Amino acid sequence: MGTGVREIVLLTLGWEDLPKSVSVLGAPSTERLREPVPGVLLHCDGGWLLLDTGFNAALVNDPVLRRRFHGGPVKAILPGPGEPLEEALAEAGIDMDQIHAVGLSHLHNDHAGGLKHFAGRVPVHVQQTELDYGLSGHPEPERNAIYRIDFDDPRIDWRTATGDVEIAPGVTAVLTAGHTPGHQSFVVTLDESVGGGGFVFAFDAADLTENIEHELPVGGSIGVDPAETVEPIRRLKRLAADRGYRLVPGHDPVVWPALTSELADRFTGLRAHARKSSDV
Numbered sequence: 001m002g003t004g005v006r007e008i009v010l011l012t013l014g015w016e017d018l019p020k021s022v023s024v025l026g027a028p029s030t031e032r033l034r035e036p037v038p039g040v041l042l043h044c045d046g047g048w049l050l051l052d053t054g055f056n057a058a059l060v061n062d063p064v065l066r067r068r069f070h071g072g073p074v075k076a077i078l079p080g081p082g083e084p085l086e087e088a089l090a091e092a093g094i095d096m097d098q099i100h101a102v103g104l105s106h107l108h109n110d111h112a113g114g115l116k117h118f119a120g121r122v123p124v125h126v127q128q129t130e131l132d133y134g135l136s137g138h139p140e141p142e143r144n145a146i147y148r149i150d151f152d153d154p155r156i157d158w159r160t161a162t163g164d165v166e167i168a169p170g171v172t173a174v175l176t177a178g179h180t181p182g183h184q185s186f187v188v189t190l191d192e193s194v195g196g197g198g199f200v201f202a203f204d205a206a207d208l209t210e211n212i213e214h215e216l217p218v219g220g221s222i223g224v225d226p227a228e229t230v231e232p233i234r235r236l237k238r239l240a241a242d243r244g245y246r247l248v249p250g251h252d253p254v255v256w257p258a259l260t261s262e263l264a265d266r267f268t269g270l271r272a273h274a275r276k277s278s279d280v
């Protein structure tokens with residue numbers, strides 16, 4: 001009788017070619033990185049929970065929309081010709097219909113662009129302050145890479161929170177505001193039946209390992225002094241240390257692919273073991 005998460009599958013929903021200064025405040029603007037766009041699938045009681053949804057392919061692929069929404073210094077790179085989320089799910093062997101809920105770290109276009117797949121279908125967990133910001137003061141949010149077209153949909157079943165909240169058994173959203181007004185990160189506890197332990201997914205509270213190790217402010221913040229993005233990083237480090245969980249940066253070009261493979265190996269092995277045991 002477990003109550004934790006039984007499987008984690010990491011998705012790469014594209015990449016961003018960007019100045020490192022977007023991720024680390026004050027980094028040389030000439031240095032560029034190719035950062036993965038993260039999605040996290042969690043097998044919980046009641047089905048799969050998806051954390052973050054990647055780009056809205058229409059805004060990248062249509063040349064006119066691309067000029068408006070992706071004309072800046074951050075170059076969006078999609079994994080294939082279609083919708084990144086559909087393609088990544090097909091590769092993972094999981095159906096869109098098997099996703100029973102979505103948790104959103106924040107409304108930036110590289111995280112909220114796939115919400116259209118879930119409108120009218122499943123609950124979407126977000127912080128109230130994030131949604132309030134995204135839906136007000138147009139065009140200020142758009143100038144901050146938050147695109148109303150991604151989430152201003154009356155069919156979305158919003159489940160808003162004010163502060164920390166458990167959104168599924170074994171999954172707690174923790175408020176890490178700064179990068180955006182209502183950014184949240186996620187503490188994931190694995191079920192004992194799959195070995196226990198867990199992970200803290202920072203998302204954009206800490207893009208890179210060096211944001212965590214050296215407590216460096218992230219390059220983008222809304223409504224606060226950039227230095228204030230360090231406190232959420234410290235908070236996540238404490239949460240992770242207290243539980244003995246690994247803290248996972250949101251866009252790290254080395255950590256993300258490595259952890260993707262590590263988790264694939266871990267859970268594929270467990271699935272094979274579970275099949276074998278049930279044969280006996």
Ligand SMILES: [Zn+2]
Binds near residue numbers: 106108204
């Ligand atoms: Zn962001």
